[in-house]
Amino acid sequence: MSGSRRALAPRAALTLLLAWLAVYPMLVVIAEAASSDAVGAFVARPGEWGALWASVWISLASVALAAAVGIPLAFLFEWLEFPGRKTLGSLIALPAVLPPFVGVIAFLFLYGESGFAARAVQAVLGLERAPWRLQGASAILLVHGYSMYVYFYLLTRAGLAQLDESLIEAAQALGAGRWQTLWRVTLPLLRPALAGAALLVFMTALGSFSAPYVFGGGFRVMTTQIVATKLNGELPLAMVETVALALVAVAGLVVLRRTEGDDLLTALGRGTAPRRRPIRRPGVRRLATAAGWLLAVLLLLPHLTLAVVSLVPYGSWTTEAVPPVLSLVNYRRLFGEPERLRPLVNSLWMAGLSTLAAVALALAAGALVGRRRPARFRGPIESLIVLPWAIPGTVFAVALAATFSVYSPFTLRWILVGTVVLLPLAYLVRSLPVTGRAVLAAYRQLDPALEEAAASLGAGRWGVFRRVTLPSLRPALAAGASLAFVAALGDFVTSIVLYTYDNRPISIEIMSSLRVSELGVAAAFGVILMVVSALVLGLGARR
C-alpha cells in the first residue's frame, strides 16, 4: 500500500528515540572511559582482571550448573509419567517468581550463617558456632543454580514438546540404541533450545549483582566491582570497568548466538511429540514421586523461609533454633507508617509508568515495522529494542548516570542524576526487550486478513486498531507487560546505582532494613514483592 512511504518519518523518529535511549548512554561511557587515564589504572591493577575473570568463570559455571539440574528435570517431566507429575511440573518453575534480590535474602535466612538450616544443624549436633558460612564463589553459584536452572528446564521442555516422535522411531528402526538415539538425534534436535537457555543463563549470571553483593564478601565480580568503585568516587575507573563488562557481554552474546544454529532444526520436526512413558516398576515409581516432592519442598523452602521470617518481631529471635514469637507486627508497621510504605508506593509507580511507556514504544514499533511485509527501518528498530537485554544492568545504570549528569541540551544531555525520573527511565529501557519482543512477535503472527476484513466492513484506521489489532495483541501485551512490571518492581541492580531518597524502591529499603538488622521488615517487604509478582505474572499469563 501507499502507506510505506508516508510512514518513513515516524519510523526514523522512533529509530532515533530508541537509539538515544539504548545506545547513546553506552557511547557516552565509552567516550569518557577512553578520554580518561583510568584505562592505564585498570590494566595495571590485578584486582580488576581478577574481577573480570571471576565474572566470566562464575557465569560459565552457572551455565553448567543450571544445565546439569534443568535438563534432566525437563526429560523427567516431559518423557515419564508418574503420580503428581503435572503439579510438580509447574511448581518446579517457582524460583522464577522470586525477584533476584528477594531470592538472595531468602537464601540468607535459610542457608546463611544464622539461617534456619545452620541453626538446625547447630542444635542437632550441639555445636558452639554456626557449622558453615555462606560466602564466596560457592554461595553465589548455589543461588545462581537455584534461580537459573528454570531457563534450562522450561526451554528444554518446550524443545522436547516440539520434537517429532517419528524422528526418534526412525533412528531406532535404523538400529540405534536408546543412548545412541539420545546422543545422535534428540540432543542435536534440542540444540537451539539448549543454546538459547545457555545464552540466557550466561547473560543473567554475568549481569547478576544481588548474589555477589550479599554473599561475595572479599570475592568480587565485575558488577560489584563497578558499584564499589563508583561509591569510592573513582568515576573514570568505574567507566572503564563498565566498558570492560559490556565488551564481555557482547562477546558472550556473539559466541553463544553462533552455536544456536537456526530454527531449521525445530521446523523440520512437525509431528507429534513422543508420548510419556509411565514408570512401570512400583518401587521406582514411588521413588520418583518421593524424590519429586522432596525437590518441590526444597524449591519452596526459600519462599517459606521468607514468610516465616517476616513474622518475626524485631529482636525477638536470638539463639533459638526456631523463632520463639510469630506475629503480624511487621506488616502492621509497614502499612501503618506512611514513611515505611513509601518504598512500596515508589516501586509501584515507577514500575507501572516504565512498563506503560515500554508497552507504548513496543506498540509503536509493532505498528510501524511489525507486519509481515517488508518495511524500511525494521532492522534498526528491532535491534535497538532487544539491545538493552545484552547490557548488564549495572553497566546500563552507570552509563545513564554518566550521560545525565551533564547539562548540554545540544548533545541531548540534561541533569537527571538526583531526580526521581532517572530510575524509571532505566526501568523503561530495561523493559524494552521483553515488551518489544512479545509485541513484535504478536504482530508478526497477526493475520493481515483480519485487519483487511475490519477495513472493508467500514472501520477506519483507528477503529481497526482499537477493535481488531489491539484485542488480537492482548495476550502478548499482557505477557510482556507483566514480565516487565515484575522485573522493574523487584529491580536491585540499576536501583542501587540510580536511586534517590525520594524514589527509593523496595529492594533498597530491604537492604537498609538488613543493615539495621530489621530482618522481619526486610522479609515482609520480600513477601509483598513475591506475592505481587506472582499475582501480576498470573494475571499476565491468563488467556
Added chain:
Amino acid sequence: MTTTGFVTLDGVRKQWSHTVTIGPVSLEMARGEIVALLGPSGSGKTTVLRLLAGFELPDAGRIAIEGEDVTALPPARRRCGMVFQHYALFPHLDVGENVAFGLRGRADPGRKAGEVLKLVDLAGFERRKPHELSGGQQQRVALARALAPEPRLLLLDEPLSNLDPSLRERTRRELHALIKRVGITTLLVTHEQEEAFDLGDRVAVLNRGRLDQVGTPDDLYERPASLFVATFVGRANVLRGATARVLGGSDGRVLVVRPEQLRFADGGLPGLVRERRYTGAAAFYQVETEHGDRLEVSGDPAAARVGDRVYLQAGRVMTFAEARE
C-alpha cells in the same frame, strides 16, 4: 445478457515487480450478476479481487462501482463485502459480534445481525465463538458478516477451498441459491473450473495477469478464445505436427480436440490403446499414435481393450495460434 456496467474495471494495472504485472484488466459486471474469475495460481485472480476491495491501489486504470469512481477510495468507504479465503473471523468476538462488526452506528445492529444469521441458516448461533464452529459454519458466518452492512458488491476469495471435498458440492449449491436470493452483484475467485462453471453466470479466465476470455461456461468450453482457455477449461488433446495434420490441422497452428470428439472407427488415425480408465458411464482411453503422441479418448466402456490396435476419427476440432509467452 446486457452489461449495464454496474461494476467497471477499465484498464486496471498493478505492477508487482519487473517480471510480474497484473493487467491491464477491463471487465464490466451487470447488477445482480455473478462473475467467476478463473485462473491457475499466480495468474493474478486475488490481486484483481483486492484491487476491487481497495486493499491494493492500481498503478493505472479506473475502477467504478454504481457509476462512482472508487479507484482511490479506502476499503472502509467502498461498501464491498469480502469473504476471505480463510474467513478472517475475529477470534476475540463471538458470532453475533462478528456479524454486527460492520453495523456500527446503525439502528439496532443486534437485530440486523440476527436476521442475516437466519439468512445463512445460523439463527441462534450469536453467542458461539468462531473456533467452536465447523468449517462450513465459519464460512457462513463470514458470508453473513460480509452481507450484513448491505454492500453493493460481494467479493469471494476461493470460497470453497477451505471445505471438506464432501461438503463442497452441497455448499456450492447453497451459496449459489443464497447469492441469487439476496440478488447481490458478486465477483468470486477460484482456480477450479467446476466451481466457476457452477457458480458464475459468466466466467472470466485470467492468464498471467490478463483476461483471455469472458463468457458463459458454454462459450468457454465450446468456443475458447485461446489455446490457454481451451486447455485450462475442460480436458483437451493438444496436437502439433504430423498427427495434427491427419486430423485436419494446418502447419503453424495448434490443434485441440476434446476427448469426447474422438471416436474409434474402421479407418483414420492409427494407434495403440495403452491404458483404459473406467469411470462408470464411460471410459477414458490413452491411445498412442505412430508418432508417439498420446491422445485421450472418451468412449463406450466396451469399445476397446488395452493392447488393441485402433483407428481414430475426430469430430469437431479447434485450431489456435501458439500460446503467447
